[in-house]
Amino acid sequence: MYKIKYFSNLSIKDLNTFRVDLTAKKIIFIKNIKSLIYILQICKLYQIPHLILGEGSNVLFLKNYQGIIIVNRIKGIKIVEKSNNWLLHVFSGEKWHDLVKYTLNLGILGLENSALIPGCIGSAAIQNIGAYGLEFKDVCHYVDVMSFKNNSIIRMNKNSCKFSYRNSIFKNQYYSECVVIAVGIKLSKKWQPLIFSELENHMKPKFISAHQIFNIVSKIRTKNLPNLKKIGNAGSFFKNPIIKKKHAEKLICLYNIPYYPQSDGLIKISGGWLIEHCNLKNIQIGDAAIYQKKKLILINKKKATPQEILQLAQIIYRHVLKKFNIHLEPEVDFIGSIKKIKTSDLFTLKNKKIIY
Incomplete structure (x- = not known):
């Protein structure tokens, strides 16, 4: 059929x-x-x-x-022009980076800071992907999902998606209930550059175009991140932890630790810095290792088994927890023989047997 x-x-x-x-x-x-x-x-x-x-x-x-x-591999992009905005309807099987290039070439600006983020549109919504000051939630208009129960397609507005740092309702409550079919993206015609620290070094003169930002971001990511075609990895394995202000103040007093105050009063801490200062620089389990240019990334150098990658991640988790009293939260999803495995079943301070 x-x-x-x-x-x-x-x-x-x-x-x-x-x-x-x-x-x-x-x-x-x-x-x-x-x-x-x-x-x-x-x-x-x-x-x-x-x-x-x-x-x-x-x-x-x-x-x-x-x-x-x-x-x-459900693909397709529909664009509607409004007086002040561009409205995009993008099916979930499209690649995110391809969308960034496509819109930029059409003169539709606003996605350039997220150049070279791997993955498809569906995962962009699930993970609330982001880089260099831009997150998916910032451009999201709606998400269309299909219910597993009756195959009906429901449109969820941005506020219903419960977006947070690398998280959404689709990664948690709705994970086993629906699938992302398409997303709606809203981009203003009044484009303003999103400035980030690395970009300031390139702002000569002060004006910078969206194409220049795209090229700069692509250059930075190519230089600092492992090539997916050569080195197996899933990007940042752990999230940058967000902790309470009181806890952060204690750490800041003890260490020269990079931190970023959040709008809700919490403090984001550099997860890469935590790993680097746990004396884990040269640790390697089989072919599983920490990427030296970006410590949040775990890599498969050649033929690492999933158990080796997981064991390395568990060692990092335990060391950071013991030294800084911070629980590193994995960004990746763990898939067992028939279903997704809860992170809490895999990561603990105690040296438990690996569960999968």
Whole structure:
């Protein structure tokens, strides 16, 4: 009935940016909503575990997946011009960086600070991606999701999505209830550059264009981040922790620690600095290591197993907790043999046996 491309018992190495070499019972590529509904109905009828994946840029598979991996390739971009804004409707299988380039070339400005962020549009909403002063929530107008219960598509406005730092309602409460189908993005025609510290060094003269920002961000990210085509990684493995002001003040008194006051009175601390000052510079578990240019990133140097990557992450977590009394929160999702694994089951101060 539907033209669906699928494979059985194949490696998922090319479907996750960590490039862990595991397998899935079945891998299915879908290009339209009807095909997605059809596959989800089969999974529901026969109680088959399933996982919807974009570029696999924010997951760590811990075991061979004993279900169906549905690879989202639902694409399309619709643009409506208003007197003061551009309204974009973007389907979730589009790549984020491709959207940034596409809009910039059309003279639709506002996404340039997020150049070269990996992943698809769906994960942009789920993770509330961000870089250099811009987060997805800043440009989000709405998110269209499809319910797993009745396949109905619901439009959620920005305020209903509960966006926070690298988080949303789709990463938590709605994770097993719906799938992101498309997002609405609203960009003002009155463009103003978002200035960040590294950008100030390039502002000669004071005026800077969106294209220049795009090029500068791309250059910085290319220089400082591992090449996904050569080194397996999922970007920042841990979030920069956000802690209470009283706790932060104690740390600031003891250490010359980078910190960033938040609008809600909390303090964001540099997670990379915490890791660097735990004497973990040269630690390596098998082929799993800390990326030296950016300590929040864990890398698969060649043939790291998921257990090696997880063990390295657990060691980092315990050291930071013991020294600074800060719980580093993983940014990645952990996928077991049939479902997502809770972070709380994997990270603890005690040297527990790895659970997956």
